[in-house]
Amino acid sequence: MGWAKVITRKDAIRTAENLVQGCESSAWLVHRQQGDRHYFAVDSDSRIVKGLGALLLSQLDGCQSDEVSVEQLQALFDDLGLAQQLSESRANGFRALLQRAFSLMNTR
Numbered sequence: 717m718g719w720a721k722v723i724t725r726k727d728a729i730r731t732a733e734n735l736v737q738g739c740e741s742s743a744w745l746v747h748r749q750q751g752d753r754h755y756f757a758v759d760s761d762s763r764i765v766k767g768l769g770a771l772l773l774s775q776l777d778g779c780q781s782d783e784v785s786v787e788q789l790q791a792l793f794d795d796l797g798l799a800q801q802l803s804e805s806r807a808n809g810f811r812a813l814l815q816r817a818f819s820l821m822n823t824r
Contacts, residue, residue: 723766726759738812740805741765747820752780754821768810776817786818
């Protein structure tokens with residue numbers, strides 16, 4: 717929940733095209749690429765999803781595509797014990813954010 721405090725409301729990204737499918741709570745994710753580095757912004761109505769988004773961005777923001785993988789981030793999620801602490805729908809929300817981020821990285 718503490719990580720959620722670093723994610724501020726971003727009305728500009730709250731559009732249908734940025735809405736992450738598969739999250740129980742509304743969540744929006746945007747991506748930009750600068751050279752070979754990837755940068756993201758996330759927002760959600762849920763503090764838990766904002767916290768999960770902050771965790772995700774702490775691992776992805778500023779990285780090159782070959783520096784991180786879906787499997788590494790899923791392992792981090794598991795290593796932190798988040799699966800045991802979150803409901804199944806919240807864990808699915810993290811996976812939806814993760815998949816969306818990598819989808820955006822691979823389409824640019």
